[in-house]
Amino acid sequence: MASEAKRPIGLFRNLAAKIAAIPMILTALVVFLGGTLWTVTYSFTNSKLLPRADFVGFDQYERLWATERWQVSIENLMIYGLCSLVFSFIIGFVLAALMDQKIRFENTFRTIILYPFALSFIVTGLVWQWLLNPDLGIQNVIRSLGFTNFDFNPLYNPDIVIYGVLIAGLWQGTGLVMVLMLAGLRGIDGDIWKAARVDGIPMWKTYLFIVIPMMRPVFITTLVIIASGIVRLYDLIVAQTSGGPGISSEVPAKYVYDYMFQGQNLGQGFAASTMMLLAVAIVIIPWAMLEFGGKKRV
Amino acid sequence: MARNVTPQRKAINTVIAWAAGLLIFFPILWTILTSFKTEAQAISSPPVFLFFDWTLENYAVVQERSNYMRFLWNSVIIAGGSTVLGVLIAIPAAWSMAFVPSRRTKDILMWMLSTKMLPAVGVLYPIYLICIELGILDSRAALVVVLMLINLPIIVWMLYTYFKEIPGEILEAARMDGASLKAEILYVLTPMAVPGIASTMLLNFILAWNEAFWTLNLTAAKAAPLTAFIASYSSPEGLFYAKLSAASTMAIAPILILGWFSQKQLVRGLTFGAVK
Numbered sequence: 082m083a084s085e086a087k088r089p090i091g092l093f094r095n096l097a098a099k100i101a102a103i104p105m106i107l108t109a110l111v112v113f114l115g116g117t118l119w120t121v122t123y124s125f126t127n128s129k130l131l132p133r134a135d136f137v138g139f140d141q142y143e144r145l146w147a148t149e150r151w152q153v154s155i156e157n158l159m160i161y162g163l164c165s166l167v168f169s170f171i172i173g174f175v176l177a178a179l180m181d182q183k184i185r186f187e188n189t190f191r192t193i194i195l196y197p198f199a200l201s202f203i204v205t206g207l208v209w210q211w212l213l214n215p216d217l218g219i220q221n222v223i224r225s226l227g228f229t230n231f232d233f234n235p236l237y238n239p240d241i242v243i244y245g246v247l248i249a250g251l252w253q254g255t256g257l258v259m260v261l262m263l264a265g266l267r268g269i270d271g272d273i274w275k276a277a278r279v280d281g282i283p284m285w286k287t288y289l290f291i292v293i294p295m296m297r298p299v300f301i302t303t304l305v306i307i308a309s310g311i312v313r314l315y316d317l318i319v320a321q322t323s324g325g326p327g328i329s330s331e332v333p334a335k336y337v338y339d340y341m342f343q344g345q346n347l348g349q350g351f352a353a354s355t356m357m358l359l360a361v362a363i364v365i366i367p368w369a370m371l372e373f374g375g376k377k378r379v
Numbered sequence: 380m381a382r383n384v385t386p387q388r389k390a391i392n393t394v395i396a397w398a399a400g401l402l403i404f405f406p407i408l409w410t411i412l413t414s415f416k417t418e419a420q421a422i423s424s425p426p427v428f429l430f431f432d433w434t435l436e437n438y439a440v441v442q443e444r445s446n447y448m449r450f451l452w453n454s455v456i457i458a459g460g461s462t463v464l465g466v467l468i469a470i471p472a473a474w475s476m477a478f479v480p481s482r483r484t485k486d487i488l489m490w491m492l493s494t495k496m497l498p499a500v501g502v503l504y505p506i507y508l509i510c511i512e513l514g515i516l517d518s519r520a521a522l523v524v525v526l527m528l529i530n531l532p533i534i535v536w537m538l539y540t541y542f543k544e545i546p547g548e549i550l551e552a553a554r555m556d557g558a559s560l561k562a563e564i565l566y567v568l569t570p571m572a573v574p575g576i577a578s579t580m581l582l583n584f585i586l587a588w589n590e591a592f593w594t595l596n597l598t599a600a601k602a603a604p605l606t607a608f609i610a611s612y613s614s615p616e617g618l619f620y621a622k623l624s625a626a627s628t629m630a631i632a633p634i635l636i637l638g639w640f641s642q643k644q645l646v647r648g649l650t651f652g653a654v655k
Contacts, residue, residue, distance in 0.1 A: 097560050098479035101471035105535055106487070108468070112528050113494040116502030132508070176399060184393040192642045193404050199634045199645075200407075201589035201606050204627050208406045211620060217422055256403060260646060309496045316591040320610065337500040338596075347504065357498040365493055 117358060124351035132347055141352035151353065154331045157243045161332070162311040164247050165254065169307060170300075172251070173258030178288065180259070181266040191263075194256040202253070206320025209249035210236065236322060239329035246321055246330060253317075254310060258303055265299030266292070312361055333357050407631070414438070414624035421621040437625035445608060447629055453519060454604035454633075457594070458587035460523035462580050465534045468527075470576075473538035474564055478547050488539065491532045499529070499592055510597060517599045525597065526587045534583055537648070541575025542568070574647070581641055582648035588634060605630040 127137045145151050176194070180187065197205065212218040215234040223231045235245030269292055277287040293300075315334035318324060324331040333353060341350035413421050415433045441447065476484045506525060507516070515521040545568065553567040569576070591606040598607060612626040638645050 095479060095481070098475035098481075101475040102487070104468045105472035105491070105531060108528055108531060112506070113497060113502060116505035117497065119505045120501050132504075176396065179392050179396050182392050183389055184396045185389070186393075186397075188642055188646075190396060190400050191646055192638060193400050195645065196407060196635065196638065197403060199585050199589070199638050200631055201591055201609070203591045203606050203610050204410075204631055207609070207623060207627060208410050211623075212406055212409075217620070252403065252406065305492065305496070312496060312498050313592065315500075316595075334498060334500050334592075337498075338503070341500075341504055342596075350500075351504070354498060354501045354503075358501050361496055361498065365496060369489055369493065 120351050121355050121358070124348065124355040126348050126351075128347035128351070130345045130347070137348075141348045142356070145349060145352050145356065150328045150331055151333075151336055153328050154333045154336045157330060158311070158314065158332050160243050161247055161250065161314060162308075164244070165250050165311060166304075166307055168247075168251055169255050169258045170303070172255050173303075174262050176255070176259040177262035177266055180263055191260060195260060196256070197253045198257045200253065202316035203320045205249050205253045206317045206322075209245070209252070210321045213245050213248070237326060239326050242322060242326065242330040246317060249321060250310075250314070250317060254307065257306065261299055261303045261306075262296070265296040268299075269295055308364075312357070407635075410624045410631075411628050413621055414628040416621050416624075418619055418621045421624070437621045438629070440622055441612075441625045441629065445611065447608070450603060450605045450608040451633070453602055454588055454606075456519050457522045457526060457602070457604050458584050460519070461526035461530065461587045462534075462583045464523060465527040465531050465583060466538075466576065466580060469531060469534040469538050470564065470569065472535050473542050474568060476535075476539050477542035477545075478550060488536065492536055495532045503596060507597065516597060517601050517603075519602045521597055522594060522602060522604075525593050526590055529590065529593065530583045530586055533586070534579055537579040537582070538572070538575065541572050541579070544575075545571050574644070578644045578648035581637075581644045585634060585638075585645075605633075 123132050123134075124141055125138060126133055126135050127140065128135070180190070184190065213220075213234070213236045215221065215237065220231060220233045223233070235241045235248070273291060273295075274287065277291060282291075313334065314332050315338065318330060318332050318335055322330040324335055334357070337350045337354045337357070339350075340346045340353065344350070412429070414437055415435070416427070416431050417434055417436070420427055420431045476488060510516040510521050513521075549571070550563055550567055553563050558567065588604075589606065591610070594604050594606050595610060598604070609626050609630040612623050
């Protein structure tokens with residue numbers, strides 16, 4: 082560590098480096114940590130229209146978990162999150178594996194498949210609200226082709242409305258997953274494929290036991306991106322279903338927002354956002370420890 | 380990477396991939412086509428695909444009802460401003476993490492990125508209050524700062540991965556020749572990292588452009604960007620699909636065009652840390 086010949090410069094550089102990183106750390110610290118702590122604190126108050134430091138203990142949390150809308154929100158987010166993780170990984174990987182074997186006009190294809198990601202969730206939600214509309218969209222088109230019994234109407238069925246949202250979410254996100262996976266596949270040494278073929282290992286086994294484990298870093302990046310998208314799920318719901326029919330496609334972020342700004346029940350909104358925070362922390366912290374804790378000194 | 384693929388195999392792959400590509404592109408195409416239809420044709424059954432009377436009427440109506448240019452200009456200022464500001468703050472930070480790593484660099488990076496996973500609603504109210512206190516609610520300045528903060532972790536992370544690929548010896552050589560720290564970053568590091576910085580800026584421009592949660596909540600009329608423009612057409616215009624499509628097309632056109640002309644940077648930007 083201290084084997085540098087030009088010590089003074091090294092020391093100066095270290096200081097400069099610390100100073101250079103300060104603006105970033107400060108902003109992250111003040112905004113995220115400060116804002117979050119503030120929210121957590123006021124979640125123990127019975128603030129209504131304006132934040133008031135009138136502490137009521139866990140009242141807001143009891144009320145929160147007794148609310149049906151909150152329970153529906155949590156369930157929806159879990160279904161959406163799990164499905165979008167599984168499906169976007171599978172679809173993205175299969176498409177990437179296809180593309181890795183060289184196709185024509187690859188760059189154009191890649192751009193087109195990335196386009197949905199470059200759209201705002203608001204646009205995505207509106208477009209899919211329309212495509213899934215039974216009288217105007219997919220159902221109508223297929224029925225007009227002669228399949229009059231065809232039934233595909235997720236947005237107006239409370240039981241499956243969240244899967245209608247999932248389709249739009251997957252449409253937007255899968256292209257990005259594919260491009261990430263493709264980048265990972267391209268990074269794999271061509272000799273590995275040759276070696277596997279010489280050894281007579283079938284293609285699917287090569288993918289499953291050799292290539293996928295080698296792509297770990299890419300998988301982690303992808304996981305981070307998808308997961309942060311899941312927690313943020315809000316715009317898509319607002320544009321596509323507004324939480325309906327009834328409350329059947331509500332999500333936690335919308336619950337928080339509605340209680341803060343429309344329900345004029347700040348305390349309840351704060352308690353809900355604290356629960357979201359807690360849920361994220363429960364997932365992230367053990368994972369981060371596993372991933373980064375072990376090799377701190379590398 | 381390159382495996383030998385027979386021509387037939389390549390043709391089959393191309394067909395499958397392009398079928399998937401068209402399927403993915405179809406909703407965008409459909410929206411654009413619908414924007415040129417009349418309202419009656421937009422909801423006609425069976426739907427007409429290409430053979431309809433093309434009209435620009437929807438665009439005229441949308442333009443008349445809301446001033447597109449104002450929303451567009453707000454979007455440009457907000458997305459551009461937050462990206463430039465973010466990069467200015469991120470370059471020194473990424474420099475320090477890439478070239479003067481300490482024992483905690485990895486931790487800081489990880490910790491910082493994890494803020495990206497926190498639910499944004501957790502800080503919504505505090506930021507809303509700050510904006511009210513400072514009297515900057517519904518101003519472009521507020522959104523520039525907020526969106527910069529939201530995307531800063533990604534900017535730093537991306538720049539860090541690009542900077543790490545630049546050999547530290549080059550910077551050292553510049554220092555040996557008597558370059559000051561400022562000169563080192565400004566005239567040696569930055570020019571070498573231009574492709575990386577360009578990709579970072581492009582991606583963050585798009586992210587900021589599309590950000591709806593914050594823009595919808597912190598603006599009313601004055602500073603509203605295109606996300607608000609399109610959202611305003613969703614509720615009262617619910618049944619006018621041709622006009623909604625025209626508004627959508629107007630909102631997404633700048634990004635589609637920008638993306639088309641910067642494919643390489645876009646793909647590099649979107650694959651950030653993943654490509655090694």
